[in-house]
Amino acid sequence: IDFAFNQQSPNGQPLVSSFFGVPGTNATFDYVIIGGGTGGLAIATRLAQANLSVAVVEAGGFYEQDNSNLSVVPGYATYFTGSDYDNFQPLIDWGISTTVQAAPINRRLHYARGKTLGGSSARNYFLYQRPTIQSLEQWSSLVGDDSWNFANLLPYFKQSVDFTPPNATLYANSSNPQNLSSFTPNGGPVQVSFSRAVDPFGTWARLAFINASMPQIDGLSSGRLLGSAYAGLTIDPNNGQRSSSESSFLQSALNAHKAPIVYKNTLASKILFNGTTATGISAIAAGTFGTPSVNFTLTARKEVILSAGAFQSPQLLMLSGIGNCSYLATFKLPCLANLPGVGQNMWDHPIFGSAHAVNVNTASAGANNATVARQLVQTYLNTGGGPLSIFGPGYYGWEKLPEPYRSGLSNASKKALEAFPPDWPEIEWLPVSAYNGYNLNKQTADPRDGNNYATLNAALVAPLSRGTVKLASASALDLPIIDPAWLTHQADREIAVQSFKRQREIWAILVKLGVAHPEEAFPGPSVQTDEEILTWIGESLTTVYHAAGTAKMGLRNDSLAVVDHDAKVFGIHNLRVVDASAFPILPPGHPQSTVYAFSEKIAQQIIDKK
Numbered sequence: 001i002d003f004a005f006n007q008q009s010p011n012g013q014p015l016v017s018s019f020f021g022v023p024g025t026n027a028t029f030d031y032v033i034i035g036g037g038t039g040g041l042a043i044a045t046r047l048a049q050a051n052l053s054v055a056v057v058e059a060g061g062f063y064e065q066d067n068s069n070l071s072v073v074p075g076y077a078t079y080f081t082g083s084d085y086d087n088f089q090p091l092i093d094w095g096i097s098t099t100v101q102a103a104p105i106n107r108r109l110h111y112a113r114g115k116t117l118g119g120s121s122a123r124n125y126f127l128y129q130r131p132t133i134q135s136l137e138q139w140s141s142l143v144g145d146d147s148w149n150f151a152n153l154l155p156y157f158k159q160s161v162d163f164t165p166p167n168a169t170l171y172a173n174s175s176n177p178q179n180l181s182s183f184t185p186n187g188g189p190v191q192v193s194f195s196r197a198v199d200p201f202g203t204w205a206r207l208a209f210i211n212a213s214m215p216q217i218d219g220l221s222s223g224r225l226l227g228s229a230y231a232g233l234t235i236d237p238n239n240g241q242r243s244s245s246e247s248s249f250l251q252s253a254l255n256a257h258k259a260p261i262v263y264k265n266t267l268a269s270k271i272l273f274n275g276t277t278a279t280g281i282s283a284i285a286a287g288t289f290g291t292p293s294v295n296f297t298l299t300a301r302k303e304v305i306l307s308a309g310a311f312q313s314p315q316l317l318m319l320s321g322i323g324n325c326s327y328l329a330t331f332k333l334p335c336l337a338n339l340p341g342v343g344q345n346m347w348d349h350p351i352f353g354s355a356h357a358v359n360v361n362t363a364s365a366g367a368n369n370a371t372v373a374r375q376l377v378q379t380y381l382n383t384g385g386g387p388l389s390i391f392g393p394g395y396y397g398w399e400k401l402p403e404p405y406r407s408g409l410s411n412a413s414k415k416a417l418e419a420f421p422p423d424w425p426e427i428e429w430l431p432v433s434a435y436n437g438y439n440l441n442k443q444t445a446d447p448r449d450g451n452n453y454a455t456l457n458a459a460l461v462a463p464l465s466r467g468t469v470k471l472a473s474a475s476a477l478d479l480p481i482i483d484p485a486w487l488t489h490q491a492d493r494e495i496a497v498q499s500f501k502r503q504r505e506i507w508a509i510l511v512k513l514g515v516a517h518p519e520e521a522f523p524g525p526s527v528q529t530d531e532e533i534l535t536w537i538g539e540s541l542t543t544v545y546h547a548a549g550t551a552k553m554g555l556r557n558d559s560l561a562v563v564d565h566d567a568k569v570f571g572i573h574n575l576r577v578v579d580a581s582a583f584p585i586l587p588p589g590h591p592q593s594t595v596y597a598f599s600e601k602i603a604q605q606i607i608d609k610k
C-alpha cells in the first residue's frame with residue numbers, strides 16, 4: 001500500500017486520518033524515519049512538504065492526550081523529571097534509569113526521555129538558545145566541513161523558529177534586550193517567545209549576575225554566551241502553551257495537508273539491509289495489556305533515517321549489526337559495519353544547586369497554600385499568564401570559572417579544560433524560583449514551611465566525563481543500559497566543587513541586594529570542606545537531560561566516528577542518523593535549537609539532490 005497517494009476523499013478534500021499509517025500493515029515509502037521526536041518530526045515534515053513520500057515511526061502517541069496539561073503548561077514542566085528513578089509517566093516517557101553511578105553519586109537516576117510525538121521537545125524545559133561561534137567552529141573542523149560552522153548553520157537555526165520579541169511593558173523592574181537579527185521574520189514553525197509574566201526572582205538574579213561580572217548581553221542566540229541574558233522559550237505566544245516539534249512541525253503540516261505518514265504507538269525494532277544497503281525497518285505495532293503485538297515491515301526506496309535520540313539511535317544501530325563487532329558478537333548479533341564508536345562518547349550536562357529562602361513569591365507560594373495554587377491555575381486559564389506561564393525565571397548566566405576559584409583547580413584540570421575554545425563557558429547558572437533540594441522536581445521538593453525558596457543551579461557545560469549506551473539484550477523491547485558516567489573525570493569533580501564556592505559568592509550578592517535570607521537552606525553550613533562539598537554534590541546532582549554524541553559525526557579516521565559530515569553511517573548505504581546522537585560535540589547549553597537546525601540542514605540537502 002502506498003499511503004502517499006491515498007490522501008483525497010471523494011469530495012477532493014484530504015482526510016487528516018490518511019496521514020496516519022496502519023500499524024501492522026506492510027507499506028513502502030521513499031524515506032522511513034525512525035523516531036517522531038525533535039529531529040525526526042522536523043526532517044520528516046520538511047521532506048513531506050517537498051512532496052517526498054515519507055513515513056515516520058514513533059513509539060509514543062500524542063502527549064496532549066497522554067499527559068493532560070502537564071506536558072503543555074510551562075509551569076508544570078518539571079513533573080516526572082528529577083532524579084527519582086521510579087518517577088516517570090509511561091505514556092510519555094521511556095522510564096529509563098541510569099546504572100548506579102560511581103562515587104560520589106552512588107545512585108541510579110531516572111533519565112527523562114520523551115516517548116511521544118515531539119519526543120524530548122515535548123518534555124523539555126523550553127530554553128531556546130544557540131551554541132557559541134567557536135564551539136561550532138570546533139564542530140566543523142572535527143567533521144572536516146565548514147558548512148557546520150556558526151555562520152553557515154545560522155540560516156537553518158533561523159528557518160526552524162518563529163521569534164516573538166519580549167513585551168517590553170512587562171519588564172518594569174528588569175530589561176530584556178534581544179538581538180533581532182538572530183531571527184528571521186519568515187521563520188518557523190517552532191515558536192520561540194517569552195513568558196506572559198516576568199518572574200520576580202529572575203529580576204534579582206539578573207542584578208546578581210551583573211554584579212558578579214556576567215554583564216547582560218542581547219539574548220543567547222547570536223553565537224555569544226559569556227555574560228547573562230533572558231533565554232527565548234519554546235512557548236507559543238498565542239496561547240502560552242508548549243511549542244514542540246509535534247505542535248509546530250507536525251501540526252502545521254497536517255493543517256496544510258502536506259504531512260508525513262505517521263505510525264504512532266509503533267516501535268522500530270531493527271533496520272533491514274540488502275548487503276550493506278538499508279532497505280527498510282522491522283516494526284512492532286504496540287500490544288499492551290495482554291493484547292499480542294503485530295510485526296510488520298516498512299520498506300524505504302531511498303533512505304532510512306534514524307532519529308530515535310541519543311539512547312535508542314545507538315541501540316538500534318547495534319541491534320541492526322552496526323557497532324563494535326566483538327561486542328555485538330556477545331549478543332549473537334551479526335556485524336555489517338565495525339564502528340566501535342556506536343554507544344560511546346556520551347556527553348551530558350550534570351547540574352546541582354543550593355537554596356535560600358527569598359523575599360519574593362516563588363513556586364513555594366503555591367506549594368504552601370492550596371488557595372494560592374488554585375488562583376494560579378485560574379490566572380493561567382483566564383489569561384495564559386501568571387507564574388504557571390513561566391518556566392524558571394528565564395534569566396541565565398554563563399562564565400568560565402573565574403578567580404579565585406580557578407586557582408583551586410589542579411594544573412591537570414586546567415590543561416584538560418583547554419580543549420574548549422575561549423568563548424565556550426564552563427558553567428551555566430540556572431536560577432529556579434523553587435526549592436530543588438535533592439530532587440529537581442519542584443512539585444515534590446519544597447519543605448512547605450511557609451517560606452518562599454529559590455535555588456541557584458550550576459550546570460557543567462564544558463564536561464570532560466563521557467558515558468556509554470549499551471545493550472541489555474538483542475531485543476528492541478528491552479531498554480538500553482545508560483551510564484552517563486557523570487563526574488568520572490577529575491576536572492569535572494574539581495570544577496563542580498569550585499563552582500559551588502562561586503555559587504555561595506553569588507548568593508552573598510543576593511543577600512546584599514536584600515532579596516535572599518542570609519542562612520543557606522540547602523545544603524546548609526555543615527558543608528564546608530572540599531570533601532564535604534563533593535559528597536553533597538554527589539548526593540544532590542542530577543542532569544539537564546542533554547545526552548548527545550553516541551553516534552558521533554566525524555572524519556573516517558576518528559576511531560569513535562559513526563557518521564560522516566552528511567550524517568551518513570560509515571560503510572553503509574542509505575542510512576543516516578539525524579538527532580542529538582550524531583553531534584560530534586555537545587555545544588554549551590541547551591541542544592534543541594541545534595537538533596532543529598541539524599534536521600533542517602540535512603532535509604535541505606536531500607531536497608536539493610531530489
Ligand SMILES: Cc1cc2nc3c(=O)[nH]c(=O)nc-3n(C[C@H](O)[C@H](O)[C@H](O)COP(=O)(O)OP(=O)(O)OC[C@H]3O[C@@H](n4cnc5c(N)ncnc54)[C@H](O)[C@@H]3O)c2cc1C
Nearest residue numbers: 035037038039059119120124125127268309579580590592
Ligand atoms: C526533561 C528535559 C528537559 C530538557 N530541557 C531542555 C531545554 O530547556 N532546552 C533544550 O534545548 N533542550 C532541553 N532538553 C534536551 C532536548 O529536549 C533534547 O536534546 C532534544 O529534544 C533531543 O532531540 P532528539 O531528536 O535527539 O531526540 P528525541 O526528541 O528524544 O526524539 C527521539 C524520538 O524517538 C522515539 N523513539 C526512540 N526509539 C524508538 C523506536 N525504537 N521506535 C520508535 N520510536 C522510537 C522516541 O519516543 C522519541 O520520540 C531537555 C530534555 C529533557 C528530557
